[in-house]
Amino acid sequence: xxxxxxxxxxxFEKEGLKKEIHPFWLRERVxxxxxxxxxxxxxxxxxxxxxxxIEIKKLxxxxxxxxxxxxxxxxxxxxxxxxxxxxxxxxxxxxxxKIKWDSSLKNLNYFDFKENIFEEKIMYDALINFYKYGFIxxxxxxxxxxxxxxxxxxxxxxxRTNFGEFFNVKSKPNPNxxxxxxxxxxxxxxxxxxxxxPCIQLLHCIENKVSGGLSTLVDGYTVTxxxxxxxxxxxxxxTEIKVRYQFIDKNVILEDWAEMIQLDxxxxxxxxxxxxxxxxxxxxxxxxxxxxxxxxxxxxxxYNSDDYRIEFKLTPGDxxxxxxxxxxxxxxxxxxxxxxxxxxxxxxxxxxxxxKLKHLQRKFNL
Ligand SMILES: [Fe+2]
Numbered sequence: 079x080x081x082x083x084x085x086x087x088x089x090f091e092k093e094g095l096k097k098e099i100h101p102f103w104l105r106e107r108v109x110x111x112x113x114x115x116x117x118x119x120x121x122x123x124x125x126x127x128x129x130x131x132i133e134i135k136k137l138x139x140x141x142x143x144x145x146x147x148x149x150x151x152x153x154x155x156x157x158x159x160x161x162x163x164x165x166x167x168x169x170x171x172x173x174x175x176k177i178k179w180d181s182s183l184k185n186l187n188y189f190d191f192k193e194n195i196f197e198e199k200i201m202y203d204a205l206i207n208f209y210k211y212g213f214i215x216x217x218x219x220x221x222x223x224x225x226x227x228x229x230x231x232x233x234x235x236x237x238r239t240n241f242g243e244f245f246n247v248k249s250k251p252n253p254n255x256x257x258x259x260x261x262x263x264x265x266x267x268x269x270x271x272x273x274x275x276p277c278i279q280l281l282h283c284i285e286n287k288v289s290g291g292l293s294t295l296v297d298g299y300t301v302t303x304x305x306x307x308x309x310x311x312x313x314x315x316x317t318e319i320k321v322r323y324q325f326i327d328k329n330v331i332l333e334d335w336a337e338m339i340q341l342d343x344x345x346x347x348x349x350x351x352x353x354x355x356x357x358x359x360x361x362x363x364x365x366x367x368x369x370x371x372x373x374x375x376x377x378x379x380x381y382n383s384d385d386y387r388i389e390f391k392l393t394p395g396d397x398x399x400x401x402x403x404x405x406x407x408x409x410x411x412x413x414x415x416x417x418x419x420x421x422x423x424x425x426x427x428x429x430x431x432x433x434k435l436k437h438l439q440r441k442f443n444l
Contacts, residue, residue: 079165080145081158086134088144092165099161104146105132107161108154170439171432174209176347176404178300179385187214191397196232202438205431212401213295219282219397226282226422228233229397234430239269239278239328244424247281249414254327256355260414265296265381265406268425270351271323273334274423279402283392287417292389293398296406298350302339312373317341319370322358323351338377349403352381381406392421 081099082089088099105124108114111124118184125418129150136147144161147153195216208214219225226244230236236243241255250262256263269275281293308311320335338357342348351357357368380386389410394397400407402425412419437442 079162081139081161083137083139086137086340088137088146089166090161101134101148102128102130104134104144104154104156105148105150105152108148108152108342109156110154113152113154115297120395125349129437134331137341139424150185153403163364171209171428171435174206176212176299178303179211179297179388180300181384181388183211184390186388186390187211189216191216191395192218196434197438197441199438199442200436202444204444205435205438208399208431208433212299212404215392216397216399218362218395221282221284221327221394224422225282225426226280226397229282230280230424230426230430233434237425237427239272239276239425240327240332241269244254244422247421247423248419260291260412260419262411263408265294265387265408266355267298267351267352267406268353268402269325270336270353271325271332271334271356274427275334275349275351275402277401277403277428278399278426278431279407279423280397280399280426281392281421281423283394283421284353285394285418285420286392288412288414289416290421291391291409291412291419292410293392294387294408294410296381296386296388296408297401297404298381298406299347299404301377301386302347302350304380305377308316309312309373311369312376315370315373316377317364319362321351322360323356324358338374347404350406352377352406354378 079090079092082091082096088101088104089096090099090127091097102125105128114120115122131149134146135149138145142158144155144156144158145154187204187207189200189207192198195201204214204216219229224244227236230244246255249258254258266277268279302313305316316338317340318337320337322333322335325332336351338351339347340349340351359367359374362370
């Protein structure tokens with residue numbers, strides 16, 4: 079891709095096609111001190127108040143810069159690199175390629191916690207791994223009550239839900255969710271009934287004296303790709319039909335409709351939702367329902383199969399950070415009489431991890 083000039087017009091050439099860049103687009107990007115606040119990169123002018131008939135009076139193109147004088151008297155010098163970057167509206171994070179994994183995964187993406195880790199290069203490495211594998215585990219995180227909230231807020235901001243700013247995972251009497259029992263939890267995604275669904279779950283182990291209660295993870299992306307390849311009719315219906323997910327307790331009724339496998343605008347993997355306690359398939363003709371139920375059984379079989387699940391024990395000081403759009407999580411059952419099992423959890427959204435990752439990238443010139 080390159081920039082060219084002709085008769086006071088700026089052109090970009092991409093894949094053999096030459097197109098003019100609108101002069102207004104360039105005028106909006108003037109970046110001198112009078113027009114842009116250097117610290118925040120926010121505009122000091124409102125482009126909707128500019129004359130619409132902006133024209134270019136004078137142009138000069140060097141190897142790295144494009145110098146422009148506009149007909150309203152404004153002059154600017156724009157970096158070619160920053161113009162070219164704007165041809166893609168794809169978030170940099172999307173270029174981090176997901177690595178598919180199954181039960182053979184040995185590396186559990188452990189990172190040692192230390193004070194100030196949130197401003198260190200190791201945090202950048204951890205976040206890159208988070209986007210590659212969908213989860214990371216920090217070791218030696220202080221086992222203080224509520225530390226999870228400090229941790230979350232040091233990456234971004236806690237995403238509060240009706241379970242509170244954070245939640246305590248331990249068996250308790252009269253629970254409003256099976257998470258708060260000692261029963262096994264099959265692989266599931268959290269909060270599929272919420273709009274938007276919380277993106278990332280953090281789970282901090284404070285105490286774990288039981289022999290069971292292993293944490294389990296399944297890569298929904300790997301399973302989706304498997305389904306797409308080997309069971310395309312199941313893949314198709316699971317990506318097309320919106321299911322109603324609901325949560326009801328004495329204070330709230332939450333409902334949302336979504337596909338079990340949600341694709342983005344380019345038909346690429348975006349999100350899985352799976353929680354067979356909470357999903358209601360819409361009323362459809364019998365044949366279609368027949369196919370839907372077969373598809374749901376197949377994806378459930380894959381999610382619950384030993385081929386895809388990893389199991390590990392969280393020990394005090396471990397903090398698991400997992401992508402709730404990509405991974406399913408669960409646990410094996412445990413005997414509450416053996417001792418305490420106490421985890422604290424909370425959610426954050428992708429803007430937190432993306433914002434932190436980009437900040438660290440800028441800070442360390444990566
Ligand atoms: Fe959960």
